[in-house]
Amino acid sequence: MNISAEIFKAKDGGERKKNMKAVVFTLGCKVNDVESGSLIRGLENLGYTVSRELESADLYIINTCAVTAEAEHKSRQAISKALKFNPAAKVLVCGCASEKNPAPFAARKQVISVTGAKRKGKILEMAAAGFSDSVCGVRIEDGNDVFEELPTPECLKTRNFVKIQDGCNRFCSYCVIPYLRGRSRSRSVESAAKEILESSAQETVVTGIDISSYRDENGGDLAALMLAVKEAETRIRLGSLEVSLIDERFLDAVKQVKRFAPQFHLSLQSGSNRVLKAMNRHYTREEYLEKCALIYEYFPNAAVTTDIIVGFPVETEEDFCDSLSIVDTVGFAQIHAFPYSPREGTNAYKKYKELPFSVKKERLARLLERGAEQKKKYMEGFIGKTLEMVPETWTDGYTEGYSENYIRLYLQGEIEKRPARVCGVRLFREGLEVRYAP
DSSP states (O other), rough: OOOOOOGGSSSSGGSSTTTOEEEEEEOHHHHHHHHHHHHHHHHTTTEEESSSSSSOEEEEEEEOSSSHHHHHHHHHHHHHHHHHHHOOOOOEEEEEEHHOOHHHHHTTTTTTEEEOSSTTHHHOOOOOOTTTTTTOOOOOOOOOOOHHHHHHHOOOEEEEEEEEOOOOOOOOOOOOOOHOOOOOOOOOOHHHHHHTTTTTTTEEEEEEEEGGGGOOOOOOOBBHHHHTTTTTTSEEEEOOOGGGGHHHHHHHHHHHHBOOOOEEEEOOOOOHHHHHTTTOSSSHHHHHHHHHHHHHOTTOEEEEEEEEEEEOTTOHHHHHHHHHHHHHTOOOOOOEEEEOOEEEEOOOHOOOOOOHHHHHHHHHHHHHHHHOOOOOOOOTTBBEEEEEEEEEEEEEEEEEEEOOTTOOOEEEEEEOOSSSSEEEEEEEEEEEEEEEEO
């Protein structure tokens, strides 16, 4: 189902929600954030004034997350926080937490609709119909068959996100997302390329639940999409990638992109082959290192960033040390580290007993410390080197933004929000202080 923003425009003035305020509050991943942006655009087309922050409003849409138990808890809490601003407001809930367990959300009397992680465009249809009883209620849609195209998200001048894929077929033993988001489905190369090429943002991030499995009905994959947008004026950054994607054909394609950002967020999860097998990750430590070496061959200054889970139930101290050592071997520019969170319904939840919290906490601290050391070493390598800075914010006398390889940059003074060639001066705050390049 393709949902054009046009169908949500009022047919006459009486249908528009003039002077009505809506809040679209998002928890979780970048894909949720992009989908919230589409809901915002659709509501604005209906005449709503829309905010992303919890504040006084007539309508609240809570876009939930279920990646961890804590995320689910925060998703439920968000309803109470919203209603403190306006107890009489209408509340709609969507996303992974409501897909996983709709009952706690539906039990709240102010909640007039509960949908899931798929078919979020139904919310805009409800809004266009005035939230009548006939369209509201608990509606968990199947939606595994086709990629849902929502209205283009609201325009952001600095960084836009373009969603090209949804769902996941990998079924990692610790992850509940395939059960909630459904099977992998992809947007057409033509549709995705059009949005990227028309982006007015200085940087566009290509995102999805598993963009490595992107493949449209005509067989177009991520390499084909990159070739289709190789002349784009916006800087192109890719979301999280899987080891299976990295080969010479793919790297040849991204090498041709005029403004490609050479940051490869290559999911690792563990440096131990034994743990990787228990996680149902379909690669070995050795294969991961081979792919990193290939990336560096094509992009010597690339930032390889990653996710690592610590304290998976079968992880021994020796296994954990394998994760520590691979951090040094790869030289990660940044690590996102998380303690294992058991998710009901996954194979790991059924099969393994959780490690003590104290063990997970101690290992997480050690991994973060090692990651910080490597990040510092990586950034030091760009002192005296030229980078491209896309400015984002201005605070405390500095313009802040990111380089093509995702180093946080700080330039004294307020500058126009357009790319600038800068030179690294010194380690500063969370990144590098820079000056204009000669």
